[in-house]
Amino acid sequence: MQIDLRTVSIKQQRNTFDHLARRFGDKPASRYQEASYDIQATENLHYRPTWDPDQLIYDASITKIVMADWYALKDPRQYFYNNYTLARARQQETAEANFTFVESRGLVEMLPEELKRLALDVLVPLRHAAWGANMHNSFISGYGYAAIFTQACMFHAMDNLGIAQYLSRLGLLLGDQEALTEGKTAWMDDEAWQPMRRYVEDCLVVRDPFELFVAQNVALDGLLYPLVYERIVDGTLSTQGASSVAMLCQFMSDWFDETRKWVDAVMKVAAAESEHNRLILQEWTDKWSQRAAAALLPVARKALAADAEEAVAEEVDSFKGRLKKIGVEI
Amino acid sequence: MSTVFIALQANEDTRPIIDAIVQDNPAAIVNREPAMVKIDAPGSMIIRRETIEEHIGRTYDLQELQINLITLSGHVDEDEDQFTLRWNS
Numbered sequence: 370m371q372i373d374l375r376t377v378s379i380k381q382q383r384n385t386f387d388h389l390a391r392r393f394g395d396k397p398a399s400r401y402q403e404a405s406y407d408i409q410a411t412e413n414l415h416y417r418p419t420w421d422p423d424q425l426i427y428d429a430s431i432t433k434i435v436m437a438d439w440y441a442l443k444d445p446r447q448y449f450y451n452n453y454t455l456a457r458a459r460q461q462e463t464a465e466a467n468f469t470f471v472e473s474r475g476l477v478e479m480l481p482e483e484l485k486r487l488a489l490d491v492l493v494p495l496r497h498a499a500w501g502a503n504m505h506n507s508f509i510s511g512y513g514y515a516a517i518f519t520q521a522c523m524f525h526a527m528d529n530l531g532i533a534q535y536l537s538r539l540g541l542l543l544g545d546q547e548a549l550t551e552g553k554t555a556w557m558d559d560e561a562w563q564p565m566r567r568y569v570e571d572c573l574v575v576r577d578p579f580e581l582f583v584a585q586n587v588a589l590d591g592l593l594y595p596l597v598y599e600r601i602v603d604g605t606l607s608t609q610g611a612s613s614v615a616m617l618c619q620f621m622s623d624w625f626d627e628t629r630k631w632v633d634a635v636m637k638v639a640a641a642e643s644e645h646n647r648l649i650l651q652e653w654t655d656k657w658s659q660r661a662a663a664a665l666l667p668v669a670r671k672a673l674a675a676d677a678e679e680a681v682a683e684e685v686d687s688f689k690g691r692l693k694k695i696g697v698e699i
Numbered sequence: 700m701s702t703v704f705i706a707l708q709a710n711e712d713t714r715p716i717i718d719a720i721v722q723d724n725p726a727a728i729v730n731r732e733p734a735m736v737k738i739d740a741p742g743s744m745i746i747r748r749e750t751i752e753e754h755i756g757r758t759y760d761l762q763e764l765q766i767n768l769i770t771l772s773g774h775v776d777e778d779e780d781q782f783t784l785r786w787n788s
Contacts, residue, residue, distance in 0.1 A: 376733070378733050379733075397731075447755075447756045
């Protein structure tokens with residue numbers, strides 16, 4: 370008896386969902402496309418929210434930015450729930466290993482006292498700023514429009530929370546519980562932190578989700594991360610012998626590098642949409658980056674003393690260069 | 700003109716690669732078989748790292764291509780930025 374093996378190829382009836390076929394043509398869609406495009410609820414929302422009858426439940430007109438298609442704000446990292454959580458889980462393992470390394474080798478005890486003090490003074494209060502960033506991105510996610518944009522903001526909000534937690538752990542490792550209490554006292558009462566605290570608190574009442582995006586993710590993060598994590602932690606602290614602190618902050622540096630691509634892509638698309646958008650973005654970036662630079666100066670003084678002003682000015686310059694590439698000149 | 704081709708496994712990893720190949724080689728014909736995608740191109744085929752990076756949203760090492768590569772035909776000319784298939788005649 371002879372048995373012939375034969376493959377039967379079954380052609381599937383449809384390659385993807387209809388709404389994706391309408392947008393991209395009838396071909397297999399990526400998981401990112403399936404999980405992100407055109408899933409915002411747009412119909413049958415005839416009741417206005419009781420908490421604000423002036424707006425619709427999902428209202429693209431809350432922001433001054435006008436987009437013909439909000440789904441143009443694609444995330445170049447193509448994060449949806451699955452690959453976002455996988456990426457962060459891997460980074461969490463690295464961070465965990467770094468903390469264990471620093472702890473088990475007793476690297477904290479080997480830190481010179483004044484460097485440890487400096488790291489605590491500059492980094493621990495920032496966990497309150499990171500919590501603020503979490504609130505802001507949650508707000509953008511709640512009131513922004515189009516899932517492709519709001520889901521990325523929600524991931525960003527979770528990252529902000531993660532950064533706040535890493536900073537807390539750094540505080541606990543370097544200075545035990547008092548470090549966290551001192552950090553909070555500094556955030557609440559220390560003169561140097563008040564402009565920053567005011568910045569974060571003023572952002573809490575910004576109603577325009579896109580303006581908040583500019584204030585938090587573009588202006589504040591765009592100046593804070595290069596200044597604090599690249600310049601102060603990886604630069605000043607490491608060269609003086611506190612590279613273990615840089616190890617504990619690795620996630621923050623990597624995270625900024627990665628998320629910058631998304632922030633830039635969102636800004637670039639929104640600015641290229643129309644002259645109207647570009648002018649508004651220009652106004653917002655100008656206003657908020659000036660405030661952010663002023664708020665960061667007293668913090669930078671703690672670590673860089675007399676060099677602080679020059680350092681902040683340099684960061685502002687490179688920030689302007691970055692914005693120019695996006696099409697926004699300030 | 701003779702045809703070169705490349706066959707890749709059909710999965711999430713290769714989708715952006717296929718899109719990049721189609722973008723860089725307008726004459727390429729994509730045949731979607733079960734679990735495999737075979738792309739034919741008349742004369743030559745160029746796979747550019749930059750285009751793949753555009754589609755994939757992260758940095759890409761062209762050698763990652765080998766993981767999902769089933770087979771190919773044509774002379775291979777490979778460097779860090781592009782992977783070319785061509786018949787030398």
